[in-house]
Amino acid sequence: MKHFQTPDPRFADRVRDSFARQTVMEFLGATLTEVGPGRCEIRLPFKPELSQQHGYFHGGVIGTIGDSAGGYAAYTLMPADAGVLTVEYKMNLLAPGDGELLIARGQVLKAGRTLIVSRADVGVVKQGRETPCATLLQTLITMKGKPEVQG
Amino acid sequence: MKHFQTPDPRFADRVRDSFARQTVMEFLGATLTEVGPGRCEIRLPFKPELSQQHGYFHGGVIGTIGDSAGGYAAYTLMPADAGVLTVEYKMNLLAPGDGELLIARGQVLKAGRTLIVSRADVGVVKQGRETPCATLLQTLITMKGKPEVQG
Amino acid sequence: MKHFQTPDPRFADRVRDSFARQTVMEFLGATLTEVGPGRCEIRLPFKPELSQQHGYFHGGVIGTIGDSAGGYAAYTLMPADAGVLTVEYKMNLLAPGDGELLIARGQVLKAGRTLIVSRADVGVVKQGRETPCATLLQTLITMKGKPEVQG
């Protein structure tokens, strides 16, 4: 894994603040479990409300936490006064989301001045054993001068 | 828009049955508003629980209903005894999901024996005016002999 | 198809100049056959040098002219002093590239200040009949103050 330097020593607080304001994360039940320069981990325990027609985690839910993990990985490398927006992502589903917990790990692949490219790998844990269930490749944009928290 | 023929005259019931079993759709508040051969429309009214850090629809939520709209568009063209799985999708966000309603319209681009390629366009409606907010390009697989409802 | 306004009335000359300097286009044998605000068409006749293992157009060649068609569609909407770069693209192959001619049609879906999202559809013509063979969804970036031709 590549090592990155961030221009903002308070990057972890900034990510936690932004995550706390993504109300969809609380609604789904996701928690931010790790933040480092250029990386971020999000976990989501299963509940029946998150399932598709076979009773597994819905692909869109897998994409939601994968997108957030990759996006916050990118956000750790942005200046203190910037906001982050997802430009696009592509996700391949590798196995059904059959298990009791999803773990999404985002990492930055390339940090440019305006655009950041991230990857996020999502695993599903069943009876304590983790299986890769999705991988995302993502483009994020730095919104300069548009901090996520005003005030 | 291309016109498709479906091998299963009961395709609309089949889609409605499967949608009803995607509990995440009820959890989000989404409804299936239109089904035709090779196309499907899903609507999702805004509620604060679905928002990202700026108070707009979260990108992952937009992806979830886009994925479902494109996936069910594909499912309308599958045989009665088949199930549908998303292989992968790519989504470009075109504008913030700022509004009171999302409308996702899926349509099949190419229906092969095993794989189907769909597009889904998602619009956001604000004060009655719709703006395109995302477009998805998607690959689905026909799971032969694995109907979505057993019994 | 959406209608776009371009800030540069000389956009067509600008696209033709840039295309002429993409030596790979001449090497492949591609020609720029149409340019309008937010759209661009490129054609490529078959020659055995462009084929994959089955004797059809190679997927990478299809991607190359699709990428260029979508990229130049975006470039028509950029200011006179800007350059264009592809950020990313995703291509679905819809049918084998079996025929005597490829036609790639790029069109802009959304033109933002920094980023432009394009779609490109590639058809293959066999004995005078065109079949869709690929579709691309693409993100381009405006390189401000970096014109493509200096001097």
Add this chain to the structure above:
Amino acid sequence: MKHFQTPDPRFADRVRDSFARQTVMEFLGATLTEVGPGRCEIRLPFKPELSQQHGYFHGGVIGTIGDSAGGYAAYTLMPADAGVLTVEYKMNLLAPGDGELLIARGQVLKAGRTLIVSRADVGVVKQGRETPCATLLQTLITMKGKPEVQG
């Protein structure tokens, strides 16, 4: 990197045979430099014919060898009597293709019975130093009973 088992001990010969019949590879000047179970490396020296408007490797050329590297990585894991087709790929360009040599390394992420997901990383070498210039995420399909060489 994951380790894979292949059902065909002659996989390397099979890949080399197929590569030799992709005439576009010889036309571009690409060579197959490494093949292992679930991985493949392709190299392409620069020549002016491969360049875009700034004199760098064209993005489509980068995509072409990336697609082939990921596709042949997948093909190493297929049965002896099968052919391989690219379903779709997504490529993010990470840096300009500015250098004297491209190296594309494909590796399988997930090998299913019908579909294989691969990643390909493309580096550009300038004055002996390699820089990542693109990454691809790809879906391939196994064409059962359709061997690539008949006869």
